[in-house]
Amino acid sequence: MRRIDEVHVSIGCLAMVNAEQVGYGFGMLAKGTAAEEARLVFTLTSARLRCPMGHEMEVKMERIDFDRLLPITKCCECGFPSQIVEGRDIFLTKIVGE
Numbered sequence: 001m002r003r004i005d006e007v008h009v010s011i012g013c014l015a016m017v018n019a020e021q022v023g024y025g026f027g028m029l030a031k032g033t034a035a036e037e038a039r040l041v042f043t044l045t046s047a048r049l050r051c052p053m054g055h056e057m058e059v060k061m062e063r064i065d066f067d068r069l070l071p072i073t074k075c076c077e078c079g080f081p082s083q084i085v086e087g088r089d090i091f092l093t094k095i096v097g098e
């Protein structure tokens with residue numbers, strides 16, 4: 001690939017970073033490479049939490065909202081602290097270029 005036009009990134013809604021921070025990091029890494037001019041396309045994915053009693057909960061957020069992180073770590077059925085099973089990851093999902 002000589003030139004990368006688009007880089008698609010999936011960010012878990014509990015990844016603790018937002019698109020702006022990822023974009024900033026990417027800009028620094030891409031400098032001087034084929035991806036220097038690439039456009040970043042973000043998708044925010046939902047998260048899954050599970051408590052010790054086995055209750056699972058799906059969390060969807062339109063944007064990363066740090067104020068909502070604390071309340072959702074408590075299971076809404078039994079009140080035990082839940083663990084994040086999915087939703088903390090940042091994935092590179094697609095690269096478009098020529």
Ligand SMILES: [Zn+2]
Pocket residue numbers: 051052053054055075076077078079080
């Ligand atoms: Zn529970």
